[in-house]
Amino acid sequence: MRIKSALAAAAIVTLAAACGGGGGGEPAAPGEPVKLDFLSLAWQKESVAANKELVNEWNKAHPDIQVTYVQGSWDNVNDQLVTQFAGGTAPDVIHNDSPALAGFASDGYLLDLSAKLPAELKSDIPQSAWDTVTFTGGEGEQGVYGVPFLQESQVIIANKKLLDESGVRVPTPEEPWTWDEFSEAAKKMTKDGQYGVAWAMKSPVNKTLNLALNFGGTFFQTTDGNTTVKVGPEEREVLQRIHDQLYKDKSADPAALGQGTADPLPAFFQGKFAMLPTGVYLRQQVVEQAPDDFEWVTLPAPKGTSAQQGAVSQTLSIAQESEHPDEAMQFISFFLNAANQAKLAKGDWLLPASQKAAADPAMTTQENGWDVATASAKNLVVAPFLKVNGYDEWRSKVATPVLQEYFADKITLDEVAKRLVEEGNQVLERYHR
């Protein structure tokens, strides 16, 4: 009996030890290939294919550095990464976007790449794009925490038939509509059972904040290292104009308000509204889903006092705890060379950060609005909110509900300003160290 209990106890101890010691990879033995995990968030069919193809190409050329493609999803990547980082099981190479990097960088989970970047990659990507990935790291030092490779700008996708019928001037990248012209055009295209424009505002914050730069609206100000929220006349411009289209001009389709970016497309194809302001990548869905006889054009976004838009980049980063950061960097510089960036941009219908890739003929063709999309890249500036510590919490706890209520006409613009500032500053205060 006693022996049996001793055996049982021993079994439990070993079991517990086995459970506890499960984590942590071992360094590769000499002669064995280095193994890297690459978390990719590509989701459009062409883009997943392009990603996988590049990984295969790399693995064939580099038998000593083998990369495993891991599929992730934009919906929950940040939740996933928080858990994986905390558990020490994060992938080596991480695909994400620049707003998320700020948080992970200051948490100390991402590797500062500034010393590791090869010169060719560094010079191929313009400084304005590097600015979107330069953050304060865990120890308070400035660093580059990712390689930006895809950028999104806002354009207007329009129903060509309805646009031509209305007889308004067709805007070009050189001479875009002003916001007044845009609202006027939307009014002209509004008639029985048909709206001029549709704003998909399920996630209204990034979109409005990026467009607010048209009138110089930054929403944040920093004095003495203290960031606070500001909603002044500049910030109110775009908010008010969208609200006017919805409730004063009644030229915007109220049904689209609660919808996600791609949700209004079926109604768009049916001609229920004429214009859809959206990110450039949505062109892919239009091409794929539109009925054969549906004609559409890509128009540049309207301009206010300037045509500037806030830029957000998709990035590749390396985990701080990766055991093979140098090999990971080698992989990134192959994956993001100019030719490959053009492939990835084409696959995702976004703008490449690489200047050489942007000059690729495939990026400037008139087909499917690539010329307008690529031309909009020159208006991209770093979105001010990127550098705000606590922006994510401000966005989901304060700004999202407030803007949703505003666009649903439940509160006034003054209340919006008051709540964004008061409740917002409470949130930001917790992030000041």
Place this chain on the structure above:
Amino acid sequence: MTATATRPAPPRAPRSKRRGASRQKREMWLLMLPAMVPVLLFSVGPLLYGIGLAFTDARNTRVHETSFVGLENFTRMLSDEQFWASFQIGAIWSVSVTVLQFLAALGLALLLNMNLRFRSVARVLAVVPWAMPPVVIGLMWKLVYHPDAGILNGLLGTDVNWLADFSLALPAIIVVGVWTGMPQTTVVLLAGLQNVPKELYEAGEVDGAGRWRRFWNITLPQLRPVIVAITSLDFVWNFNQFGLVYVLTQGGPGGRTRLPMLFAYEEAFRYRAAGYASMLGLAMAIVVLAVLGLYLWRQMREAK
């Protein structure tokens, strides 16, 4: 054993009896071990760890040094309007889902208990939602509620975005919640119904009690223990519901469906405040236990 009890006790009996008892106890522990170890390792351990975290400023970051902060998280929780808003939503959600679930399931169970044709087929069909994981249910209902392609708008001929409307989103997910939890409630109530002795009904009929009278004075009192058990379990499950709402609305629009569990999840995994989130979890566990304790205690007292 009975033999030893009747026989006059031999001198060594008390000792050997004690030894036998202790031996029996030891064997009992040994037999329980395989069940206890996983419980201790994977439930009690993390639970204690979580309670510990609730009194620290732990953050899910690499550079942060966790320190003990006492009741700071607790005071922050008390003054956190967002949390109380979400708590209120959680209360509305769990009470209404539990009550509606019970009423609907009771109706269905009574129906399935009758001598219908295709009764066995109907019983199987009633259990189908049980076989689906919450995420699948969420995705399915998302399609039902879809503003353009959804069958609900198609059937009603309306153009409503159910899950994005400020006042409709919560009722819409409550309907899904009721639907999801109905099978297990129905099955348990049906089992209860089948245990009600037939003689009681016969006696009632002889005494001239009508259908309603028989239900009220025989079925309900007989079902009482089952009803208490299943509604209290349902309440706990519903209060802790996460996957379904996470898939359907992610707490939107504007936080109108942000149940407390979602709120705590966001604190921990979006804003990395592990310590604060643990305090929220702890508070919710205590509230559930308190509500449940009160309810069970009252029911027990009335039953006596």
